Amino acid sequence: GDSVTQMEGPVTLSEEAFLTINCTYTATGYPSLFWYVQYPGEGLQLLLKATKADDKGSNKGFEATYRKETTSFHLEKGSVQVSDSAVYFCALSASGGSYIPTFGRGTSLIVHP
Amino acid sequence: DVKVTQSSRYLVKRTGEKVFLECVQDMDHENMFWYRQDPGLGLRLIYFSYDVKMKEKGDIPEGYSVSREKKERFSLILESASTNQTSMYLCASSPTGVRGGSGNQPQHFGDGTRLSIL
Numbered sequence: 001g002d003s004v005t006q007m008e009g010p011v012t013l014s015e016e017a018f019l020t021i022n023c024t025y026t027a028t029g030y031p032s033l034f035w036y037v038q039y040p041g042e043g044l045q046l047l048l049k050a051t052k053a054d055d056k057g058s059n060k061g062f063e064a065t066y067r068k069e070t071t072s073f074h075l076e077k078g079s080v081q082v083s084d085s086a087v088y089f090c091a092l093s094a095s096g097g098s099y100i101p102t103f104g105r106g107t108s109l110i111v112h113p
Numbered sequence: 114d115v116k117v118t119q120s121s122r123y124l125v126k127r128t129g130e131k132v133f134l135e136c137v138q139d140m141d142h143e144n145m146f147w148y149r150q151d152p153g154l155g156l157r158l159i160y161f162s163y164d165v166k167m168k169e170k171g172d173i174p175e176g177y178s179v180s181r182e183k184k185e186r187f188s189l190i191l192e193s194a195s196t197n198q199t200s201m202y203l204c205a206s207s208p209t210g211v212r213g214g215s216g217n218q219p220q221h222f223g224d225g226t227r228l229s230i231l
Contacts, residue, residue: 043222105155
């Protein structure tokens with residue numbers, strides 16, 4: 001079946017450091033890919049998405065590129081802020097008639113001043 | 114702005130009680146979902162519904178039931194609460210894609226209910 005693998009956290013960075021959170025997936029067909037963010041005490045919210053190969057999703061300084069050849073969707077940000085401290089989830093939604101997305105287990109990011 | 118509202122942020126109940134968690138969405142979405150979130154285990158799907166009065170079991174339905182009498186409301190029921198059901202519960206909704214299923218549509222989540230069973 002479909003699966004999503006994320007790097008385990010926590011990832012601890014200093015403010016203004018470069019961020020990469022790795023995400024790889026296994027799926028049949030051509031899934032859509034998502035990154036969600038969960039701030040402390042809140043639910044998940046969509047950060048960015050990409051629906052086809054080579055698409056780049058971007059939002060709030062975060063970027064991720066849909067790489068079909070490496071089945072990856074790594075999240076990057078050039079300069080993190082303390083306010084980016086949160087849990088990040090990579091997810092895929094399979095093509096066809098599936099209603100249920102597949103989520104990774106989440107990666108906690110802690111940014112120190 | 115789109116909104117998924119869960120009735121309680123924090124809830125404390127006793128073992129054996131029947132517990133109701135309510136979720137309402139204002140986006141006219143066809144699909145609604147209940148997850149539980151536990152440290153180290155990520156999100157696990159309990160039940161989902163793709164239409165009024167329709168429901169499907171997710172990965173961990175044991176000890177839970179759901180009700181969807183109206184399109185905007187999806188209720189999770191703990192029939193007889195137990196301590197191992199202490200968790201964060203998240204409700205989500207999504208529209209149906211043009212080819213069925215959720216397609217490339219993201220889910221919209223509520224803020225969660227942190228439930229403690231004593």
